[in-house]
Each structure stands twice: as structure tokens, then as C-alpha cells.
Amino acid sequence: MNYFTQIALKFDVPDFDISSWRMAQVADIPDRARYKYTLWEKESAPPTPLHVYAVPDPFAKSLLLQLPRTVLDREVPGVFYMKMEKPHPNSTVPPHVDIGRRSAINVYIKCSQEITEFFEANEETKTLASQGAFVAKEGDAWLLNVSKPHAVRMSSTSLRSCISFSFRKLRFDELVGLLPAC
Numbered sequence: 001m002n003y004f005t006q007i008a009l010k011f012d013v014p015d016f017d018i019s020s021w022r023m024a025q026v027a028d029i030p031d032r033a034r035y036k037y038t039l040w041e042k043e044s045a046p047p048t049p050l051h052v053y054a055v056p057d058p059f060a061k062s063l064l065l066q067l068p069r070t071v072l073d074r075e076v077p078g079v080f081y082m083k084m085e086k087p088h089p090n091s092t093v094p095p096h097v098d099i100g101r102r103s104a105i106n107v108y109i110k111c112s113q114e115i116t117e118f119f120e121a122n123e124e125t126k127t128l129a130s131q132g133a134f135v136a137k138e139g140d141a142w143l144l145n146v147s148k149p150h151a152v153r154m155s156s157t158s159l160r161s162c163i164s165f166s167f168r169k170l171r172f173d174e175l176v177g178l179l180p181a182c
Helices: 033-040 059-064 172-176
Strands: 004-007 023-027 050-054 078-085 092-096 103-110 115-122 127-134 141-144 150-153 159-167
Touching (some): 004 127, 059 078, 059 159, 103 172
Antiparallel strands (some): 023 050, 103 141, 103 159
8 A cells, every 4th residue: 555654763752832933834725736636525524724834943953863864865854843723523634635745754743533544536537535544643653645635534632733754755655665664
């Protein structure tokens, strides 16, 4: 399966205060090309805003040094802090693909039974077929093929957050061979 896998890395995420960090992106309106898959679904749940912050040095450097040298020799990823705040009891992050990166390693900081699901898209019939899902626990690290459609079904909690290493060049299948599997 070329969509997601848990990796056997444990990250020491230092305490931080994001109040002075630069916001890189806010995604909460499913009307861009990357959200075309949302329109294929018949969901009526309101979208969950996703706030992405660029992690500044020295925090980014301390996190990058925890990645294997074999990865860093091939590409130094961008380091971001992502948080999803649930504005409505039925909100969700609808199916989408990430723009500007091929793959990601997410290190979950706060989570509570949210389901991350990946799909194969059939462009001809405009349908999505589930290719599996996972539920991350706090402290877990997951390698994700964010070039494939994926969604997050929020739980009853009001906040989900993670550190995300964003790879622009390295594909999922390349990273699988460079990272320790669980």
C-alpha cells in the first residue's frame, strides 16, 4: 500500500509558543483544485480550518536533527506546525491532496481518535475508493503520501495538532526505504 505507514521514530518535541510564529497557510474553504475530491463526496459536514505555521529556528533545527541522516542527505524538509480546531460537532477535513509537497512525516502532538483515511480517485466516475485508514496516538510518527486524496474525520475533541515534515522532492516510496518501519 503506497498511502501511509507508521514509522519507528520517536521525536522529542520541545515546548513552544506559536504566538510569534509566521502563519504559512489557512485552509478552510473547499473550492480550490486540491479540494475537488470534496465535491465528489456527498458530505454536508462543515470543514475544519487547518492552520499551518512555519517552525522557526532553533526549534526546526532540533526537530530536523532527529531525522535519519540518510533522509537529510537526500532532502531537508520544511518543518511546520499544523493545528485543526473543530468549529462544529460534525466538522471534518474533507478529501484533498496537498499542494507543494509529495510526502510528509507527521508527528502527532495532540489527538483523540481522529481517523485519517486515504483514497484512490477514479477521475472518470468521479468517485473515491477507500485505501485504508489509521488513528494516530500522541507521539506517533506517520509517513503519508499526501499526493493521494486523504481526509480527517474529527473526533469529539476540539483540537488536533502535529509537527509536519514536508518533502517537496522525495516520494513516499523513496522515504519508506529510508525510514525504520514499525
